[in-house]
Amino acid sequence: MSLSANAFESLELKNVGRSFGGRDALVDLNLTIRAGEFIALLGPSGCGKSTALNCLAGLLPLTHGEILIDGKRVDVLPSEKRDFGMVFQNYALFPHLSVEKNIAFGLQMRGLPKAEITRRVGEGLALVKLEEHAKKLPGQLSGGQQQRVAIARAVVLEPRLVLMDEPLSNLDAKLRLEMRTEIRRLHQSLGLTTIYVTHDQEEALSLADRLVVLRDGRVQQIGTPEELHDHPANWHVADFMGYRNLIDLTVESVEGSQARVTGNGMDLLAKLVQPASVGDNIRVAIRPSDLLVVRPGESTTGRNTLQAQVNVVEYQGREFAVGVTATGGQNLFVHAEEAPVPGATVTLAVDPARALVYRSNLDEVSTEQRELAEVRG
Ligand code: ATP
Numbered sequence: 001m002s003l004s005a006n007a008f009e010s011l012e013l014k015n016v017g018r019s020f021g022g023r024d025a026l027v028d029l030n031l032t033i034r035a036g037e038f039i040a041l042l043g044p045s046g047c048g049k050s051t052a053l054n055c056l057a058g059l060l061p062l063t064h065g066e067i068l069i070d071g072k073r074v075d076v077l078p079s080e081k082r083d084f085g086m087v088f089q090n091y092a093l094f095p096h097l098s099v100e101k102n103i104a105f106g107l108q109m110r111g112l113p114k115a116e117i118t119r120r121v122g123e124g125l126a127l128v129k130l131e132e133h134a135k136k137l138p139g140q141l142s143g144g145q146q147q148r149v150a151i152a153r154a155v156v157l158e159p160r161l162v163l164m165d166e167p168l169s170n171l172d173a174k175l176r177l178e179m180r181t182e183i184r185r186l187h188q189s190l191g192l193t194t195i196y197v198t199h200d201q202e203e204a205l206s207l208a209d210r211l212v213v214l215r216d217g218r219v220q221q222i223g224t225p226e227e228l229h230d231h232p233a234n235w236h237v238a239d240f241m242g243y244r245n246l247i248d249l250t251v252e253s254v255e256g257s258q259a260r261v262t263g264n265g266m267d268l269l270a271k272l273v274q275p276a277s278v279g280d281n282i283r284v285a286i287r288p289s290d291l292l293v294v295r296p297g298e299s300t301t302g303r304n305t306l307q308a309q310v311n312v313v314e315y316q317g318r319e320f321a322v323g324v325t326a327t328g329g330q331n332l333f334v335h336a337e338e339a340p341v342p343g344a345t346v347t348l349a350v351d352p353a354r355a356l357v358y359r360s361n362l363d364e365v366s367t368e369q370r371e372l373a374e375v376r377g
Pocket of ligand 1: 020024025043044045046047048049050051052199
């Protein structure tokens with residue numbers, strides 16, 4: 001299949017914004033995408049991911065900003081003139097047309113010669129491994145197969161950009177994993193520039209070259225999977241990236257990029273990701289896989305330690321996910337190599353470099369804490 005992905009060098013979003021009735025759904029999205037890149041737009045429900053995708057697709061006009069391809073405005077073009085392919089959550093196949101006719105539909109609309117259509121449909125079917133199902137109706141296929149038809153239908157048009165909105169969210173867990181690999185394989189073999197919307201951080205981390213994390217319509221961080229996984233820019237991103245332990249503490253002392261943080265019966269050395277001063281209320285983020293139950297005789301030199309009581313133990317393949325309560329009452333999620341006994345007291349250890357200190361501004365604390373603060377005057 002020939003590639004029109006190389007038909008442009010860069011796609012630029014400049015201060016792209018969209019509001020509904022004066023309410024911002026997307027604010028100042030700035031992003032430059034290189035040809036062939038796989039970008040994931042990631043964030044919780046309502047953060048503006050679909051709005052961003054629909055603005056790109058031309059299904060929603062922008063309230064602010066511009067979208068440019070190699071310096072030329074495309075946001076002024078109607079959807080069908082942008083030459084983008086789209087794959088949606090609900091497949092949107094024609095139920096009365098066979099698989100091959102669904103794939104051929106867009107090519108026929110473009111008035112391509114019959115022989116060309118037959119060739120491209122054949123290639124599309126082979127690409128998503130559905131040759132045997134060419135004559136079936138969508139209703140005779142599984143959800144994963146239907147989504148493969150939707151992908152083939154988009155790809156045979158050789159679009160310069162593929163937009164995918166939660167394409168796997170209607171599939172069961174096993175199919176999601178299979179289709180994830182399938183999408184990665186297709187991207188690697190075709191090199192189509194892709195923008196992929198999801199609320200699933202694992203999916204985004206495994207598929208994308210770069211991720212854009214959104215919250216309340218605003219970009220929180222743009223980076224590679226490794227950057228986001230290891231160095232979240234703020235506690236919201238950390239929360240989203242699986243740092244399940246978010247602990248509110250106070251800064252006791254600061255030395256270089258390390259701080260001593262205390263409270264709630266805890267006393268930890270941690271890494272400053274955002275600047276903080278002595279006396280500041282901060283939020284420490286720790287992944288469960290970095291907060292480990294210490295085995296008998298294991299050295300904890302150089303690591304923070306704390307005592308906790310085991311509440312619940314869950315088997316997760318090679319290791320155990322454990323819910324504990326620390327001495328001061330803080331509930332934590334930790335990992336253990338051997339199953340601890342519920343009710344037992346265990347020692348936990350975390351490397352100071354893997355306990356990340358973030359600002360916790362008043363507007364970001366929970367309503368309950370804010371109400372308490374107001375009551376206390
Ligand atoms: P989800 O994962 O639930 O689809 P999302 O991150 O894609 O969420 P959007 O659908 O982009 O979020 O919505 C962003 C915000 O804009 C939300 O507050 C939503 O209520 C609002 N919004 C979206 N579409 C409209 C619309 N047509 N009219 C009014 N408000 C809208």
